[in-house]
Amino acid sequence: MFKTNNVTSRIFERQIRTPAPGTSVHSARRFYENLVPSFTIYDVECPDHSFFKFTDDGQYFVCFSRNRQDLIVYRPTWLSFSCKGEDCDNNQELPPQVKRFESFFTQLYVKPLASCNELICKDFFLYMESNQFGIFATSTAQIQDARGTDGAILGVPSFEKITIHLFRLEDGFKLDEKVFHNDCVNLTHNMGAFLYDDLLAVVSLRYQTIHILQIRDSGNLVDVQAIGAYCREDDELFINSSSQLAGNRGDLVDNGTNHDQPNSNNSFLSGIKQRLLSFIFREIWSEETDQTQRVQCLKKKFYFHFQDYVDLVILKVQFLDRHHLLIKFGSVDVGASRNTDQLPAFFAVYNMETTEIVAFYQNAADELYLLFERFCDHFHATSINSMYMNFISSHSNNIHALEQLKSMKNKATSISQFVKKMLSSLPLNCQSMSPSPYFDQSLFRFDEKLISATNRPRQSTDHPIRFNSRRQGDILKFKIKTVE
Numbered sequence: 001m002f003k004t005n006n007v008t009s010r011i012f013e014r015q016i017r018t019p020a021p022g023t024s025v026h027s028a029r030r031f032y033e034n035l036v037p038s039f040t041i042y043d044v045e046c047p048d049h050s051f052f053k054f055t056d057d058g059q060y061f062v063c064f065s066r067n068r069q070d071l072i073v074y075r076p077t078w079l080s081f082s083c084k085g086e087d088c089d090n091n092q093e094l095p096p097q098v099k100r101f102e103s104f105f106t107q108l109y110v111k112p113l114a115s116c117n118e119l120i121c122k123d124f125f126l127y128m129e130s131n132q133f134g135i136f137a138t139s140t141a142q143i144q145d146a147r148g149t150d151g152a153i154l155g156v157p158s159f160e161k162i163t164i165h166l167f168r169l170e171d172g173f174k175l176d177e178k179v180f181h182n183d184c185v186n187l188t189h190n191m192g193a194f195l196y197d198d199l200l201a202v203v204s205l206r207y208q209t210i211h212i213l214q215i216r217d218s219g220n221l222v223d224v225q226a227i228g229a230y231c232r233e234d235d236e237l238f239i240n241s242s243s244q245l246a247g248n249r250g251d252l253v254d255n256g257t258n259h260d261q262p263n264s265n266n267s268f269l270s271g272i273k274q275r276l277l278s279f280i281f282r283e284i285w286s287e288e289t290d291q292t293q294r295v296q297c298l299k300k301k302f303y304f305h306f307q308d309y310v311d312l313v314i315l316k317v318q319f320l321d322r323h324h325l326l327i328k329f330g331s332v333d334v335g336a337s338r339n340t341d342q343l344p345a346f347f348a349v350y351n352m353e354t355t356e357i358v359a360f361y362q363n364a365a366d367e368l369y370l371l372f373e374r375f376c377d378h379f380h381a382t383s384i385n386s387m388y389m390n391f392i393s394s395h396s397n398n399i400h401a402l403e404q405l406k407s408m409k410n411k412a413t414s415i416s417q418f419v420k421k422m423l424s425s426l427p428l429n430c431q432s433m434s435p436s437p438y439f440d441q442s443l444f445r446f447d448e449k450l451i452s453a454t455n456r457p458r459q460s461t462d463h464p465i466r467f468n469s470r471r472q473g474d475i476l477k478f479k480i481k482t483v484e
Contacts, residue, residue, distance in 0.1 A: 007034045025391060032437040033469060036478040039094075046101045053455060055127045055134075056435055060169050061105055062134065068119040070112055071136065073169060074105035109172040113165060114138040124187040126195045126431055128215060133175070135195065136165045137187050146206075149182065151229065153313060155332040156184050156206045164193070164202065166221055175219030183207060186316075189456070194430040196319035196381050199224070203317050208270060210317055210325070212352070227325075228314070231271035231355040239268070269310065271355070276329070276348060277309055279357035312346065318427035319381045324358075325350045326379070326427045347426060369419045372426065373405065379428055392433045392453060393441040400441040400470065404448075431455075438467060444477065445470055451480070 004010060010031060019027040049063040049072055061074040081098055097103045114120050118138040126135040139162045146158030162180040167173065184206040186192035194201045200213040200221075209228030213221050230236050269277070284301045288294040312329040320326050330345035347368060349359040361368040372379060376396040395402040412418035432455055438444055439453035445468045446452075450461055464479035 005034060007031070010034060029391065029437045029440060030443065032440075033443055033471070033477070036438075036467070037480070038478055040481045041094075041098050044099055044101055050122055052122065052125060055129070055169070056431070057129055059132070060108075060134075062125055064113075064120050064122050065110075068122060069114045070110050071120070071167070071172070072110050073108045073172060075108055076105055077103075080104055111167070111172040111174070117141075118161065118163065121187040123189055124193070126190060126193065126200075127169075128195065128198070130198075131215075131217060131219075132169050133215065133219070134167045134169045135193075135200070136167065137185075137193075138163045138165065139187070146182070152182075152206045153208060153332065158182050158184055158206055162187075164200075164221070166215065166219060168219065176221045178202075178211075178213060178221050180204065189432065190430045191316060194318045194381075194427070197322065199319065199322065201317055201319060201325065203314060204228070205313070205315070208272075208314050210272075210314065210327075225352065227350070227352070228272055229270045231275060235271055272314070272327075272350070273310065273312075275350070275355060275357050276312070276360070277306075279348075279360055280309060283360065315345070316427050318379075318430065320349065320378065321381065323351060323353050325352060328427055345424075347423075363423045364416050364420050365423075366419065369423060372423065379426065380433070391437075391440065392435055393439065398441045400445070441470070443470055444468065445474065 014027070048066055050066060050068070052062045052064060054061050054076070058076065061076055063072040063074065064070065065072060080103055081094055113136060115138070118140055121137040121139060124137045127133075128135070140160040143158045143160065146152075146156075152158075159180075160182060162183055162185050164178040164180075166175045166177065168175055180202075183204050185202060185204060192203045192205070198215045200215060202211045202213065203209075204211065207228065209226050211223070212225040212227065214224045216222060225233075230239075268274075281298070281302055284298055285294060288297050311331065313332055314327055315330050316328040318326050327348045327350055328345060329348060330343065333343065345363040347361045347363065348357050350356070351358050374396055376394040380392060380394065393401050395405040409415070409418055434453045434455055436453070439446075446465065450465045451458065460482040462483060464481045466479050467477050468474045469477045
């Protein structure tokens with residue numbers, strides 16, 4: 001229940017009252033009901049940069065140069081000017097300095113990021129809050145008709161060089177880098193990489209490998225694991241030694257009698273694909289107890305679709321926790337298409353410790369959708385050190401967001417298509433949501449068609465974006481005017 005508009009009164013109440021256990025952050029966020037923006041400044045003199053985003057803790061404003069070569073970082077100075085009275089729109093007392101970008105931001109540094117033949121990936125950035133490290137990416141031009149090389153899948157473009165850079169944002173010092181040669185990583189909106197605590201997962205689409213890197217406190221990027229062709233560290237050694245042993249045996253027999261001997265280059269499926277197929281087989285096997293029915297079921301559900309399962313490729317991945325990955329499988333066409341709602345795709349939960357697939361769903365599975373609806377916060381895997389990201393409104397922690405979701409579901413003409421559309425966002429993009437209290441749906445109501453917590457550019461509107469109070473009878477608290 002909303003108590004008062006008086007900030008002083010609320011501060012005094014905070015001093016004499018202790019919030020219920022586990023609600024202190026929620027109580028602090030309610031102060032933003034009293035501290036709202038009330039004035040829009042137009043025609044601000046801004047530097048000619050490509051503005052990107054604020055870090056989640058609000059300490060840094062990340063920008064790139066127009067030629068996509070330099071990293072430029074600012075620190076916000078926050079509350080710089082104020083006006084008297086409530087009608088600030090008609091208040092003319094603000095000084096001329098408010099029209100200058102430098103009045104609100106202080107430039108910390110400009111650092112070269114891309115080499116001469118590389119460009120900065122301008123919509124890729126991950127922030128490690130505990131160490132205030134920033135992760136950036138640069139790449140060369142895309143090669144559309146890349147030649148097929150050993151281990152690369154067809155239909156995927158290639159980049160001669162993709163570099164992941166690790167920077168200390170405090171002073172702009174470059175700590176380390178990781179280079180991928182003749183590879184493809186989807187860096188658009190952080191789709192091809194996911195950061196969880198000190199672990200970074202990078203998906204190589206071209207070579208179907210999930211690279212797990214650890215970010216040390218010293219600022220080093222350390223290779224921990226590569227999941228794809230092999231799942232365990234000694235898998236490659238075992239297969240190579242087996243192939244060598246088979247080759248030695250072949251020398252003892254007549255020439256031409258050992259042509260069907262499998263080898264690691266052309267006969268074996270990748271380790272992750274073998275784990276997937278064995279899980280699907282066992283799941284179908286356990287559906288029936290009668291041997292005859294079991295065989296028929298395997299023919300219909302497994303062997304008939306066997307080649308379809310073999311042709312699946314890894315498209316996207318996210319951490320669920322430090323040991324489990326949610327992996328999206330699909331066709332190469334799914335990875336290249338913008339509208340993936342109608343295309344078949346599959347989701348698998350992979351345990352990195354046991355190297356086992358522990359769950360497998362199609363993108364129309366009601367079971368997975370119910371898990372996503374009820375436990376959406378578990379899919380927003382956030383760092384244990386980040387208290388900001390734990391308060392993003394979702395339909396599993398906010399009644400207003402849940403009502404909104406149910407309204408969309410009731411209006412849907414086809415439930416199966418609605419489920420596909422909702423699950424098409426999985427795995428979720430890393431750090432794609434803003435933790436701003438103004439997007440807290442328990443505090444404010446706003447039109448999500450115009451603005452939302454998702455970090456994506458939106459078309460400006462002629463009408464002001466209204467933010468109404470949830471706890472004050474839906475009264476208007478403030479407006480954002482995108483045009484004068």
